[in-house]
Every structure is written in C-alpha cells, then in structure tokens.
Amino acid sequence: MDMDLERLKEKFYLLVAPSLPNEWDVEDALGPLAESEAACVDEIFAQIPAIWPVSHALCFAYLSAAGPALCYLALDELSLWVHTLLDRYExxxxxxxxxxxxxVDQQFARPLRGQGCLRLTDVRSRLQPYVNGLAGRELHLIAAAEAATDSEAIFLPGEVGVFAEQEENFLLYKLMVSFQWASLAAGVFTEPRFLALHRKSAHPLDCFFSEFSQPDHARRLFHLLETGRVLGFLRQELPGLMRALAPLLPRLPLSGDEAPEPNALDLLQRGLLRGQWPAADHSPFMDRAMALMRHGAGLTGDNAASLEAVREMMALLPPEEDLATTRPLIFQGIFRLQEMRNLGMKQRMDKELRMMQAASMSLPAVPKQADTDVHSGGGEGQGYDAALIMEMERAWDQLTPFMQSQAQQITINEMPEPSGKPSQEHGPTQAVQETVGATEGRAGSAIARSPHAGGGKGGEMAEPVVYDEWDYRRKGFRKKWCVVSEKELPPIQNAFIEQTLKKYRGQIRRLRHQFELLQTGERFVRRQREGNDIDIDALVESRIDIAAGLPPSERLFIRLTRDHRDIAVTFLVDMxxxxxGxxxxxxxxxxxxxxxxxxxxxxRYAIYGFSGMRRLRCEIFPVKRIDERYSKTVxxxxxxxxxxxxTRMAPAIRHMTxxxxxxxxxxxxxxxLSDGKPEDYDDYKGDYAIEDTRHALLEAKAKGVHPFCITIDRQAHEYMAHxxxxxNYIFIDKIQRLPARMSxxxxxxTS
Structure with missing residues (x-):
C-alpha cells in the first residue's frame, strides 16, 4: 500500500519533535518515498531516531538515498547499513x-556478502599484530593513497577492491604489509657506500638519483629492481604466504595493460609478475635489464647491486623512452625518502642529546678559580690540573657539532648551564670550564630541557586516550569519540586535613580496629585428608559406609585456613x-x-576525580595512583x-577499566561517588547518557571489574537500578552521613 506525502510528513514530524526542520527540506527528502510500500517506509523511518540527533543534513540525505538502497538490501539489513553510514559520517x-x-552495492552490499572492496579499518586488527610480529616492534598502519613506509609506520590504501572476493583482497593487504616490512629488513633504503662521506640535506638515495639527467627514471628503475629482490627475500622468509599469493600475482592490474604501446618499464613489470618477458634482442636496454632483474631476484644482501645496475641501465636507456607513465605496482607503492630521512635525523639528534647529557653528568666536580688562567701553570689550588684540562678538551672535540650546539639546553637543578659551542676567543677549554663549574657538586642531576618537561597547574600528565561511546539509538559505538586526558591536581596546603582528622578522631580509631579484623579471614574446611581436628560428621558417615560394606572415605579431618585478601579498589569521584558546598x-x-x-x-587502592566539558575534553585527576603511598602529598x-x-561519567569508567x-x-x-546522573554540555543527557554509562559499566563487568555506586542524588531511584x-548501588539521603557510611x-x- 502506497503512502501519500502528507501522511509521511506527519509521521516524520512526530519522530523529530520538538525540532522543526524547514518544510521544503522535508518535502524534498520524503518525496521519493511517497510511492513506496508501507513496510519499507516503516523500516526507513525506524532508523531516523539514530540519525537525526547526529546530523539533520545527514538525515535528509539518508531519506533520499534509503529507497534506492533497498534495491540492494533486504529490509533487515537496513539497520546495518545505517550503522555503517554513521561510522562513515564520523x-x-x-x-x-x-x-x-x-x-550501496559496491560500498556495502557486496562486502556484507563477502565480496568486493575491503577496508583497512576492517582488517587493521588482524594486520597490526601480524606486522608487529614480523618486525619485532610496532609499525603503525596508517591509511594513505598508496602503500609506503617511513621506517616507523606502514602506509596502506584505505580500501582494496582489486579482486571480487574479500579473502583475496585481504591477502593483497597482507602482501602490501609484508612487502613494506621486507623493504626495511632487506636494506632497500641502505645508504649507498660511495655516498657515505657526502651527506646532504636530502636522503642519500635521492642524492644518488639526482646524479642523473632524469632522476625520476633512475628512481623507478631502482624501485623495480629492488622489488624483484624483495620478492625473492619474501619467498625465503615467508614461503607459505608467497605460495598462497602465487595465483594472485599474475592477476594484479598493470598500467601496461591499458597502454596501446607499453614502455620498457611496463614490459619489465609484466615479466616480473607474469613471467611474460620480451623476446631476446628486443633492445640493448631491455636485454640488459632482463638479465639484471633475473640476477637480482636471487640476491638477499643490500641494495648495492641494484644501485650499480641503475648506473648501467641509465646509460643504455634510449632518450625517447618515457617511464613516467608507468604506475607502481599496488603492493610496491611509492618511496617516502624525505620523511624517512627526517625521522632518522630526529632519532640521531635524540641519541646525541642523550649522549651529551651523559657526558655532562659524568664530568668531575673540580674547584674553579675564575680569575686564573688555566694555562698559566699557577700554584697549588689555582686553576685546573693541566692533564685534566687536556683530557676534557679532547672530550669536547669528540662531541658532534649537534651535541656542542645543544649544550645550552642542559639545566642543572633548573639553573641554565652557561655552555655552548666555544668561541674563538675562549676555545674549548673555556666551555669545558663552564660545564665543570655548572655541574660542581651536582653530579647526576642534569636534566634535558624539553618543551614537554614538567607541567604547570592542571597540565596533562600523559598522552590523551581516545574511547568509543555507545549510542543506544543505533545499537552501536561512535568510534574514537571521547578524548580522555589525565590532568595534574596541584596539592593545596590548608587546614582541611587537620580539621577532618580532629573531627573524626574517635571514628577513625574504631575503623582502624574494624579493618584490622579484615586483614585475614579464618574459616574451617571440612572433609580433609589432614587437619587440626576430627570432622565428626565425616567420621560418622565413614562408619556407616563400613557397616554397609562400602569403602570408607579418608577425608576425616577439619583444617583451619587463613585466606589472605587480594583486593584492588579504585574510588572514582565526581568533580x-x-x-x-x-x-x-x-x-x-x-x-x-x-x-x-x-x-x-x-x-591496594587508588583515587581519581573526573569532570570535563564536551566529548573532546573529558578530564581525569589522579589523586592517588594504585602503586602510590598514602602521603602528605596525597x-x-x-x-x-x-x-x-x-558529569560525562562513561569515559571515566572506561579509563578506569x-x-x-x-x-x-x-x-x-x-x-x-556521584551526586547526580551523567550529563554534559553537548546534549549528552537523558536516555543517551544513561545508556552510554550503563554500557560502560557492562564493559567493566565483562573485564572482571565490579562497579558499585554511592550516590546522593534524591532522584537516583529513577535510573540507578537500570x-x-x-x-550495585546505595542511596544516601543525608550528605552528612557519607563519611561514616562509606567505610x-x-x-x-570486601568482607
């Protein structure tokens, strides 16, 4: 039965009330649904409560697209499509x-049935442990336009749809990851030995390519030669994977398949993947290139042979040959040489800075006479010992220029050290003297000055953590939605603690006595083979068994056991x-x-406070960490x-979990400990906030954490049980009773 537009509008306004959108927008979005069947419209409208609060514009776009989407989806698959749609929107x-x-077909329907494109977000959880195991360290997987690596991360396409079956696309993802790892392991990016003494601002390989009149051609030839070598490396290291990939490699698309006249690089790609090498005597360049590639595929050393081969091939390359039209193989990807160089420089600088700090901290404390010439050979107690000065000058000369220039970054007990590269007037001796003078009597106390060192009032104490948030309307998570930061809670010196201890002096004494009784629990365990006393019940049953002709039990004793407590607790305080008041x-x-x-x-116990504003600023305040002593600072x-x-409570609960x-x-x-229901400034309230908090508590229980709430909200009974x-909660109607009741x-x- 068809539904007219007015009835659709009436039904739509009931769902989105109290917000009233523009009537023209509503008519444009609902127009295509006016002639749809009632069952389809009901299912389409059933998803509106999940989409409308997220984005009105998205909801109108959904209503326009939902009808055509049902050409590819069954009615019961529409909610899954909307769930994925909201993830894509976020x-x-x-x-x-x-x-x-x-x-809809390519993006959702076919993948839902195990066909078509495969997204990196769907397979990252399988690929990340795999590549970490290969590398022996973490290589982050990052979505990018093309495959690549910068030595610290591996970049992969956001989705792969080369093959019809998702399992084959997953194997292709696995090849991309393995190839980029193998490129690092096989030394593709090793610095050419003949350039070792000629470092420039660019990556050494870029310096090598720049020697040729057509550096891009040299780069492409080197990359293909190394691709053959890396594939040979993978056949040795991961034979099972390469056997599984053997039927897929010849089916990978090549740019030469689309070209009317393939160039030399297209022909070499075809020969490498499909074994379709050109006939002999094709050209001097091709003949030599094929020989070099076949020879290079069996090499497992470094890139030296490929670099020499590039020199030879570039000399034979015809001037009219254009290699720029050839796209790299999908698993081969591109070079990120400059990013790799920048990372390498940063790591080198960090290492040298650490060495410099160690050198500064190990300098001996020597009395310094400011007005004495160190080379004057003054009397006893004046200046430095000449042998010591010469030794320290040699130590300065061994520092790299970077380390010398960074000497001014050292602070001793927060006092800047007056050092730096020695001037021509003073030379290294003066710089060494200043270093010794600054470190006198403070061995081992040097700290590198860093823009992130320390922390001001309320500063972040660790990197922020991102958590999902449960959206009950869509029956799914809003991925990576809330940012939780641990903030420093600066200690305050006032009379509060002293007054509290005085006010509750007698009660604290009683509590300590009661808690002492909880230290160990004693109980009798019956029917034991050994014990402290005879178990009368077991003995009587044993005599009855003997009289009945049955074998008697040997478990006739009672044993007293003491169970030691193994409890960890976190108090999460609403701030x-x-x-x-x-x-x-x-x-x-x-x-x-x-x-x-x-x-x-x-x-073991910990105390954390929580508060914040909006999903991007959920704040946690460590008062006492679980391994921290209860001290004056606490x-x-x-x-x-x-x-x-x-009071955005769910992110705090997830962080504690x-x-x-x-x-x-x-x-x-x-x-x-909270005085009210979860709520935040950005419409995080009502059923949405309660359901998200409830789900966070369920997640905690699933991970073996037992939550309990002490609340002083007078309306708590309305939502706490849910x-x-x-x-798992208790309501305290008079706040003055909280200190006594909490213990x-x-x-x-816990007893």
Whole structure:
C-alpha cells in the first residue's frame, strides 16, 4: 500500500519533535518515498531516531538515498547499513557519508556478502599484530593513497577492491604489509657506500638519483629492481604466504595493460609478475635489464647491486623512452625518502642529546678559580690540573657539532648551564670550564630541557586516550569519540586535613580496629585428608559406609585456613560543578576517613576525580595512583578536590577499566561517588547518557571489574537500578552521613 506525502510528513514530524526542520527540506527528502510500500517506509523511518540527533543534513540525505538502497538490501539489513553510514559520517563527515550512500552495492552490499572492496579499518586488527610480529616492534598502519613506509609506520590504501572476493583482497593487504616490512629488513633504503662521506640535506638515495639527467627514471628503475629482490627475500622468509599469493600475482592490474604501446618499464613489470618477458634482442636496454632483474631476484644482501645496475641501465636507456607513465605496482607503492630521512635525523639528534647529557653528568666536580688562567701553570689550588684540562678538551672535540650546539639546553637543578659551542676567543677549554663549574657538586642531576618537561597547574600528565561511546539509538559505538586526558591536581596546603582528622578522631580509631579484623579471614574446611581436628560428621558417615560394606572415605579431618585478601579498589569521584558546598566537603571527608582506615589493610587502592566539558575534553585527576603511598602529598590532593564542570561519567569508567587491566588481583572493585546522573554540555543527557554509562559499566563487568555506586542524588531511584543493577548501588539521603557510611560500605563489599 502506497503512502501519500502528507501522511509521511506527519509521521516524520512526530519522530523529530520538538525540532522543526524547514518544510521544503522535508518535502524534498520524503518525496521519493511517497510511492513506496508501507513496510519499507516503516523500516526507513525506524532508523531516523539514530540519525537525526547526529546530523539533520545527514538525515535528509539518508531519506533520499534509503529507497534506492533497498534495491540492494533486504529490509533487515537496513539497520546495518545505517550503522555503517554513521561510522562513515564520523570519519569522513557529510561528504564521506554521501560517497558511501552513492554506491550501496559496491560500498556495502557486496562486502556484507563477502565480496568486493575491503577496508583497512576492517582488517587493521588482524594486520597490526601480524606486522608487529614480523618486525619485532610496532609499525603503525596508517591509511594513505598508496602503500609506503617511513621506517616507523606502514602506509596502506584505505580500501582494496582489486579482486571480487574479500579473502583475496585481504591477502593483497597482507602482501602490501609484508612487502613494506621486507623493504626495511632487506636494506632497500641502505645508504649507498660511495655516498657515505657526502651527506646532504636530502636522503642519500635521492642524492644518488639526482646524479642523473632524469632522476625520476633512475628512481623507478631502482624501485623495480629492488622489488624483484624483495620478492625473492619474501619467498625465503615467508614461503607459505608467497605460495598462497602465487595465483594472485599474475592477476594484479598493470598500467601496461591499458597502454596501446607499453614502455620498457611496463614490459619489465609484466615479466616480473607474469613471467611474460620480451623476446631476446628486443633492445640493448631491455636485454640488459632482463638479465639484471633475473640476477637480482636471487640476491638477499643490500641494495648495492641494484644501485650499480641503475648506473648501467641509465646509460643504455634510449632518450625517447618515457617511464613516467608507468604506475607502481599496488603492493610496491611509492618511496617516502624525505620523511624517512627526517625521522632518522630526529632519532640521531635524540641519541646525541642523550649522549651529551651523559657526558655532562659524568664530568668531575673540580674547584674553579675564575680569575686564573688555566694555562698559566699557577700554584697549588689555582686553576685546573693541566692533564685534566687536556683530557676534557679532547672530550669536547669528540662531541658532534649537534651535541656542542645543544649544550645550552642542559639545566642543572633548573639553573641554565652557561655552555655552548666555544668561541674563538675562549676555545674549548673555556666551555669545558663552564660545564665543570655548572655541574660542581651536582653530579647526576642534569636534566634535558624539553618543551614537554614538567607541567604547570592542571597540565596533562600523559598522552590523551581516545574511547568509543555507545549510542543506544543505533545499537552501536561512535568510534574514537571521547578524548580522555589525565590532568595534574596541584596539592593545596590548608587546614582541611587537620580539621577532618580532629573531627573524626574517635571514628577513625574504631575503623582502624574494624579493618584490622579484615586483614585475614579464618574459616574451617571440612572433609580433609589432614587437619587440626576430627570432622565428626565425616567420621560418622565413614562408619556407616563400613557397616554397609562400602569403602570408607579418608577425608576425616577439619583444617583451619587463613585466606589472605587480594583486593584492588579504585574510588572514582565526581568533580562536577554540582558537588560544590556540603556535597564536596563530605566527599573529601569520606575519602580521608577511608584512606586512614585502609592504611592498616594490604588492599591496594587508588583515587581519581573526573569532570570535563564536551566529548573532546573529558578530564581525569589522579589523586592517588594504585602503586602510590598514602602521603602528605596525597592528603593535599584530596584537599584540592573541588567542583569543576560536567558529569560525562562513561569515559571515566572506561579509563578506569583500562587502568585495571594492568592490575593483577582476585577482586577488582570500582566505587563511584556521584551526586547526580551523567550529563554534559553537548546534549549528552537523558536516555543517551544513561545508556552510554550503563554500557560502560557492562564493559567493566565483562573485564572482571565490579562497579558499585554511592550516590546522593534524591532522584537516583529513577535510573540507578537500570545503570548499575538492583544491588550495585546505595542511596544516601543525608550528605552528612557519607563519611561514616562509606567505610561501612567498603567493609561490607570486601568482607
């Protein structure tokens, strides 16, 4: 049954209320659906609640594309298509989503059925461990237009659709990764030995190519020669992979297949992959090139033979031959020589700076007479010993120019060292004297000055971490959505701790006594082969078995066992702006009480605060890390806990879960202290926020972390049971009771 446009508009407005879009936009988007069947329209409209809150423009584009999409999809596949559409929108914006919707068959339907294109995002989780295992270190996989490597990462196309079957496309991805790794391992980028003394600003290979009148031709010939050698290297190192790839290599597309008259490089590619070499006496260049490629494929050393072959081939290359029209093989990719050089220079500079720091820290502390000429040979106690001066001058001369120029970057106990490359007036001796003078009495205390060193008030303490966010409307995650940063919480010196300890002096004493009783648990284990006493019940059963003609049990004893606690707990404290006043005061007092009491236990515990604004600024404040001692600094950080911004709770829970992954404990407990429901400035509220937090808690449980919430929200009963479960939270109606109740709750949870 068809549906008219007015009824569609009426139904659409009910779904998107209270926001009212432009009526013309609605009519344009719904027009193509007016003649669709009711079942199709119902399924299309069922996806609107997941798309409309994300982007109104995306929703209109979806409505226009959904009808044609159902030509390739079954009704029950539409929700999967929308799920992928939202992922594409978050990665590539509206334009990326529109490109995805423009070709439903190629972009979604065929991959869904195991055919067609394969995306890097779908296979990265399989390829990353593979290449890390090959390299013995992490080589990040990064999406790019063409395959390449810069020695620290491997660049791969965002999607591959060369073959009809996805499994074959995955093998091609695997070949790309293996080839780029092998290029590093086989020494493709090794510096030419004859250029070792002629370093320039460019990569040494680029310097070599620049010697020719047509450097691009030299580069292409070298790359193809090395491709043959690297393939031979892979056949030795990964024979199983190369056997699986043998049927696919001849089917790879070549640029020469499309050219009316293939050039020399096209013919060489065809011979390398398909074994279709040109006939002998084709040309002096081709004859020599074929001989060199066949010889080079068996070499497994470095690139020296290929470099010499390029010299020989470039001399034979006809001037009219244009190699620029030949595209590189898909797995071969391109060179990123300049990026590789820049990374190498950075690593060299870092290494030399570390060496310079070590040299500075190892200099002896020698008394310095500022007004004495070091070469004057003055009397005892005046100036430096001449032999020591000569030795230190030699040490200075051994420093590279970079290390000398970087000497001014050294600080000793935050005091700049007056060093640097020695001037012509003073020479190296003066610079060495200044270094010794600056380091006098401070051996081992030199620190390299860095723009990232230290941290100001509220500065980041580690690299930000990105987490997914659960969107219940689409029944899937918003990928890499929330950025979590750990921020320093500067300690505050005030009277809060002293006043709290005085106020709760008697209660702290009682809590410590109660917690001492939790240190070890004692219990009787019955029916043991050995023990402290006879198990009367087991003995009676044994006599009955004998009387019945059955073999008696040997387990006739009771043993007293002491179970040692193996507990790790994290207290996650809400630091949103709603905790100002007595709420925040009581939370801090409760933390002081629990810390004072837990000092008598062996339980490991941590305290973190959380707050933030919007998804890109979710902030975590370490008050006490799990391996940190309860000290004066920790007490001062507790004093510094105060109201900040909003309550985006799920990213904080996910971050705590990731930290717990590093902790080995029989019981891992996450106790959340909050005064309200999750909420943030960017429409993160209501059902969306509650469902995301609930999912984060479920993720924590799945990883062996047991969450529990202590809340003082008077409306908590409306949503807490749904988020935490019926028995995983407690509501405290009077905030003044929190300090006393919190210790009782912890004792109950862990005993």
């Amino acid at each position: 990665i590539g914006g509206l334009h990326g989503a529109q490109l995805f919707m423009a070709d 949103s702006n709603s905790t100002s 007595w709420v925040g005061q009581s939370i801090k007092e409760a933390l002081v009480l629990i810390c004072e009491a837990m000092e008598v236990l062996d339980d 007490r001062q950080r507790i004093s510094a806990i105060g109201p900040r911004e909003y 990731s930290l717990f992954a590093r902790v080995e404990a029989k019981i891992r407990l996450l106790i959340v 988020m935490y479960g019926e028995v 009782e709750i912890y004792r109950t949870l």
